Amino acid sequence: MTVGIDKIGFFTSNYYLDMTDLANARGEDPNKYLIGIGQQQQAVIPPTQDVVTMAANAAEKILTESDKHDIDMVIFGTETGIDNSKSAAIYVQSLLGISSRARSFEIKQACYGGTAGVQMAADHIAMHPESKVLVLAADIARYGIGTPGEVTQGGGAIAMLLSANPSILALDNQSTFHSENIMDFWRPFYKREAIVDGHYSTNIYIDFFNQTFKDYCQKYHRNLNDFAAIAYHLPFTKMGLKALRTVITEDAHSQQLLKEFDASKRYNALVGNLYTGSLYLSLLSLLANSTDLKAGDRIGLFSYGSGAQGEFYSGTISDGMHADKMADEFESVIADRVRLSVSEYEKMYADGLPTTGGDVTFDSANDPSRFIVLGRQADQLV
Numbered sequence: 001m002t003v004g005i006d007k008i009g010f011f012t013s014n015y016y017l018d019m020t021d022l023a024n025a026r027g028e029d030p031n032k033y034l035i036g037i038g039q040q041q042q043a044v045i046p047p048t049q050d051v052v053t054m055a056a057n058a059a060e061k062i063l064t065e066s067d068k069h070d071i072d073m074v075i076f077g078t079e080t081g082i083d084n085s086k087s088a089a090i091y092v093q094s095l096l097g098i099s100s101r102a103r104s105f106e107i108k109q110a111c112y113g114g115t116a117g118v119q120m121a122a123d124h125i126a127m128h129p130e131s132k133v134l135v136l137a138a139d140i141a142r143y144g145i146g147t148p149g150e151v152t153q154g155g156g157a158i159a160m161l162l163s164a165n166p167s168i169l170a171l172d173n174q175s176t177f178h179s180e181n182i183m184d185f186w187r188p189f190y191k192r193e194a195i196v197d198g199h200y201s202t203n204i205y206i207d208f209f210n211q212t213f214k215d216y217c218q219k220y221h222r223n224l225n226d227f228a229a230i231a232y233h234l235p236f237t238k239m240g241l242k243a244l245r246t247v248i249t250e251d252a253h254s255q256q257l258l259k260e261f262d263a264s265k266r267y268n269a270l271v272g273n274l275y276t277g278s279l280y281l282s283l284l285s286l287l288a289n290s291t292d293l294k295a296g297d298r299i300g301l302f303s304y305g306s307g308a309q310g311e312f313y314s315g316t317i318s319d320g321m322h323a324d325k326m327a328d329e330f331e332s333v334i335a336d337r338v339r340l341s342v343s344e345y346e347k348m349y350a351d352g353l354p355t356t357g358g359d360v361t362f363d364s365a366n367d368p369s370r371f372i373v374l375g376r377q378a379d380q381l382v
């Protein structure tokens with residue numbers, strides 16, 4: 001029996017900002033954003049969406065009625081939760097009609113929360129092979145208008161169904177982790193935007209990648225040649241490239257890894273940072289866009305959550321993986337997005353959700369999603 005990712009669903013906002021428009025408005029050379037940072041577009045999340053509705057919209061695309069019956073655990077990784085007490089998982093479970101005979105809870109460690117969910121799900125299924133686990137990873141990345149982090153904003157949700165004998169990626173049950181108390185990026189209760197030491201955070205990311213990758217190779221007697229591709233947490237796409245460059249050489253295999261990296265960054269460059277979901281959007285992008293990957297190939301995955309936790313693990317592509325289907329599903333989410341001007345984006349950014357009750361004034365008729373926020377109270381979600 002293998003255990004791993006059987007289905008992946010994705011959702012993001014219907015609105016986006018073009019990075020050339022943003023560069024021009026901020027007095028920067030567009031190539032700094034397009035090449036130096038590696039982002040082309042950025043999802044802008046309207047007040048009609050929060051992590052609960054985005055995750056419900058992502059999960060609805062992949063779950064059958066039979067899945068909803070079989071799921072016995074719903075794990076929600078996020079660092080943009082809507083409640084300090086009640087988990088976002090319970091809302092999604094109810095919105096989608098998932099069996100009430102499930103454990104549902106939220107976990108947090110910055111962008112690492114999705115991976116914590118995947119690993120917990122895999123352990124649970126290994127013990128209970130009949131189980132299915134829904135892992136949700138949704139966030140809204142906000143740094144502030146005119147800040148250096150602004151170009152690395154974004155948002156959206158990934159929903160993954162994990163099961164025995166999965167159709168997409170069978171996990172190897174081989175992983176190495178590293179954690180340290182580090183203040184590179186955090187968001188205390190009184191802030192809506194992250195506090196970040198940007199350059200420091202990129203250095204820590206690379207240190208953690210090098211540490212966990214080295215440990216993985218030593219522990220499992222592997223080297224770079226054992227991987228057909230490596231997928232990274234991508235806060236911005238250049239970040240993964242910087243990390244990959246620390247381990248490759250000039251040889252043909254390294255050139256192939258760079259080619260696969262190009263496939264893995266394509267979707268992230270159009271959506272921006274999803275925090276907990278970014279690694280898994282990159283995995284989706286890799287599988288949907290690679291022209292060379294095939295069943296049985298091993299993929300490395302590097303997860304990083306500021307504060308800080310890193311993990312390197314691996315899996316092999318399953319026979320049932322359908323690249324074209326994954327590509328079609330992604331295209332269907334972003335095909336009809338509305339391009340905002342910079343001033344429209346700034347207004348939407350400022351609107352946000354009211355902090356004390358009351359209905360959102362935003363015109364929800366423009367949001368075509370199945371689940372939207374109508375008011376601040378979660379029981380007003382439809």
Ligand code: CAA
Pocket residue numbers: 029031032033035036037111148149150151152185196197198199201202205233234235236238239273275304305306
């Ligand atoms: N053409 C091409 N490239 C150009 C250019 C031009 N005209 N002008 C500048 N560049 C290049 C620079 O050379 C630089 O490239 P390298 O990094 O390869 O040297 C790149 O563009 C960026 O330039 P700067 O370093 O000057 O950019 P900056 O200081 O304005 O900000 C940032 C960059 C620090 C990443 C900032 O966007 C930020 O703070 N982002 C948020 C923090 C973040 O995402 N950290 C990632 C690690 S933490 C994590 O992963 C968790 C998470 O999700 C947040």
